Amino acid sequence: MAALTLFNSLTRKKEAFEPLDKNNVRLYACGPTVYNYAHIGNARMAVVFDTLTRVLRTLYPKVTYVSNITDVDDKIIAAHRETGQPIETITEKYTKIYNEDMASLGVAPPDIQPRATTHIGEMIKIIEDLIARDHAYAADGHVLFHVPSFPAYGGLSGRSRDEQIAGARVEVASYKKDPADFVLWKPSGADEPGWDSPWGYGRPGWHIECSAMSAKHLGLPFDIHGGGADLKFPHHENEIAQSCCASGHEDDLSAFAKVWVHNGFVTVEGEKMSKSLGNFTLVHDILEDYPGPVIRLALLSAHYRKPLDWTQKRLQEAQRLSEKIADIFGALDAIECDPSVTSADADILAALCDDLNTPLAFSKLNTLLSKIDLAITNPKIPHKTLAELKSILYNSTQILGIGIVDQGVKEEAVDEALQTEIEKLLTERTAAKAAKNFARADEIRDELNKQGIEIIDTPEGPNWRKT
RNA sequence: GGCGCGGUGGCAGAGUGGCUAUGCAGCGGAUUGCAAAUCCGUGUACACCGGUUCGACUCCGGUCCGUGCCUCCA
Numbered sequence: 001m002a003a004l005t006l007f008n009s010l011t012r013k014k015e016a017f018e019p020l021d022k023n024n025v026r027l028y029a030c031g032p033t034v035y036n037y038a039h040i041g042n043a044r045m046a047v048v049f050d051t052l053t054r055v056l057r058t059l060y061p062k063v064t065y066v067s068n069i070t071d072v073d074d075k076i077i078a079a080h081r082e083t084g085q086p087i088e089t090i091t092e093k094y095t096k097i098y099n100e101d102m103a104s105l106g107v108a109p110p111d112i113q114p115r116a117t118t119h120i121g122e123m124i125k126i127i128e129d130l131i132a133r134d135h136a137y138a139a140d141g142h143v144l145f146h147v148p149s150f151p152a153y154g155g156l157s158g159r160s161r162d163e164q165i166a167g168a169r170v171e172v173a174s175y176k177k178d179p180a181d182f183v184l185w186k187p188s189g190a191d192e193p194g195w196d197s198p199w200g201y202g203r204p205g206w207h208i209e210c211s212a213m214s215a216k217h218l219g220l221p222f223d224i225h226g227g228g229a230d231l232k233f234p235h236h237e238n239e240i241a242q243s244c245c246a247s248g249h250e251d252d253l254s255a256f257a258k259v260w261v262h263n264g265f266v267t268v269e270g271e272k273m274s275k276s277l278g279n280f281t282l283v284h285d286i287l288e289d290y291p292g293p294v295i296r297l298a299l300l301s302a303h304y305r306k307p308l309d310w311t312q313k314r315l316q317e318a319q320r321l322s323e324k325i326a327d328i329f330g331a332l333d334a335i336e337c338d339p340s341v342t343s344a345d346a347d348i349l350a351a352l353c354d355d356l357n358t359p360l361a362f363s364k365l366n367t368l369l370s371k372i373d374l375a376i377t378n379p380k381i382p383h384k385t386l387a388e389l390k391s392i393l394y395n396s397t398q399i400l401g402i403g404i405v406d407q408g409v410k411e412e413a414v415d416e417a418l419q420t421e422i423e424k425l426l427t428e429r430t431a432a433k434a435a436k437n438f439a440r441a442d443e444i445r446d447e448l449n450k451q452g453i454e455i456i457d458t459p460e461g462p463n464w465r466k467t
Numbered sequence: 468g469g470c471g472c473g474g475u476g477g478c479a480g481a482g483u484g485g486c487u488a489u490g491c492a493g494c495g496g497a498u499u500g501c502a503a504a505u506c507c508g509u510g511u512a513c514a515c516c517g518g519u520u521c522g523a524c525u526c527c528g529g530u531c532c533g534u535g536c537c538u539c540c541a
């Protein structure tokens with residue numbers, strides 16, 4: 001069995017992965033704030049951790065994957081003020097869209113998808129614990145985490161407290177004892193969402209929700225905590241501070257999560273994705289033009305820790321690979337999978353186990369596809385071998401999350417009249433070919449090409465597909 | 468200013484102290500009535516300058532360039 005190694009942001013080294021409990025591997029990844037359609041960066045996070053989860057599931061009997069929905073946040077309040085829609089309408093709408101879009105990308109639902117607003121009690125409890133241990137204080141309706149009370153602060157991002165203060169560009173609020181202190185709880189106005197608490201009507205700060213939800217659903221410490229690289233500071237740093245200090249582990253940064261995994265950023269055609277540049281790329285829109293598995297392939301075509309430039313060319317290359325896989329499955333249509341073969345291609349699995357090296361895995365996938373193609377065209381290869389190869393390929397696409405075999409080639413609705421027309425022309429063309437009237441045969445090919453129909457001749461007769 | 472990351476062949480993108488990455492594109496060939504697909508062959512790649520070494524693209528130091536975070540952000 002291949003052994004998994006992962007780059008741990010906390011130690012800044014690639015380490016052999018050792019689960020705390022071999023019978024239940026537990027991981028948490030910070031999910032989206034639901035105030036808009038998911039963008040391609042959200043999708044990268046979801047796809048990366050889905051793939052990691054799939055790899056873990058092949059290695060361990062049980063995996064518990066928790067990824068949250070942030071449904072209380074100032075950005076949501078802002079969206080509410082802009083659109084006039086109730087908060088719940090906004091969060092429910094975009095949670096649903098997020099889950100649908102991610103499902104299109106082959107992202108399996110997390111085992112648990114907790115929402116911040118249903119964990120307010122757990123957050124208040126942690127805040128109370130922090131106050132009791134002198135790590136937090138109430139001031140002016142706020143509760144703040146007192147950073148100087150946690151000397152190990154900054155260990156994840158490699159940033160000392162002094163550096164943070166020196167680099168701070170925001171004005172320090174007067175109620176803070178220390179400029180680095182951050183909000184655990186803040187007061188809400190009457191028109192803002194809020195909950196009653198020992199410190200009055202208010203709402204949680206951003207970081208506390210992940211501390212509360214991960215502890216509740218996974219227990220501390222757990223194996224892997226993930227998220228986008230930009231969350232390293234301050235979000236994850238503050239999560240560590242809250243969780244370690246609330247549980248009395250002030251000297252051990254890994255008392256919260258053992259391994260920290262961060263995925264790199266996505267740029268769009270070489271530029272940073274931002275609203276001001278107008279290149280905010282939404283998954284919902286890309287799905288109009290490309291099938292989900294193709295988008296997934298494109299997202300995994302660079303190593304997860306490296307920056308990924310989202311380009312048209314990358315998508316087209318992903319489409320090529322996707323078609324190649326679909327073609328091979330098509331050629332193996334008559335072959336039944338061998339149920340005794342339960343594992344993926346060893347080289348692909350090994351690549352994935354090496355810190356989730358998906359580009360290397362795709363290289364091995366290409367090798368596998370060539371091997372199968374050769375086997376198909378070689379009449380000496382026994383049927384049994386083909387069944388085994390099909391199973392290996394199927395299992396490999398499953399672990400990569402590219403359910404191409406289930407989806408087939410993207411079925412575009414072609415109306416019946418056109419379909420009949422195509423069949424008629426193809427019959428005519430076959431007859432023309434038989435009569436060696438190649439001029440007419442080519443004419444028909446051109447005609448159909450113009451309508452976006454590509455003819456593929458096979459020994460069994462002509463096939464066609466939409467281009 | 469502080470803390471990080473990276474510079475690989477036309478493009479994308481892995482990797483390694485000495486041994487083919489891979490894909491796309493290109494070129495030559497096989498196959499095909501023509502196509503498509505596939506197969507075979509084909510490219511003095513590792514930013515620059517020093518150092519360590521029998522040997523470095525791979526390790527160390529410096530230079531240049533690019534880029535992320537430090538403020539809501541996946």
